[in-house]
Amino acid sequence: MTEPTDRPAxxxxxxxxxxxxxxxxSFTKLAMRNxxxxxxxxxxxxxxxxxxxxxxxxxxxWLGRPQLPGG
Numbered sequence: 001m002t003e004p005t006d007r008p009a010x011x012x013x014x015x016x017x018x019x020x021x022x023x024x025x026s027f028t029k030l031a032m033r034n035x036x037x038x039x040x041x042x043x044x045x046x047x048x049x050x051x052x053x054x055x056x057x058x059x060x061x062w063l064g065r066p067q068l069p070g071g
Contacts, residue, residue, distance in 0.1 A: 035042045
């Protein structure tokens with residue numbers, strides 16, 4: 001029988017960009033590493049998300065505006 005390993009058996013390149021065995025990096029560290037690696041694409045997606053969220057908030061505020069008499 002073989003010993004189970006800590007890292008997954010599948011993946012494009014199991015050794016590239018992975019921390020040394022025994023380390024368990026936090027999700028935040030992995031996200032920051034990914035953001036640095038992808039650069040402009042991450043900023044573009046962040047901008048789209050911010051614009052979409054802002055648009056959603058404006059839409060909800062417009063739909064929920066109070067109806068004043070005589071207006």
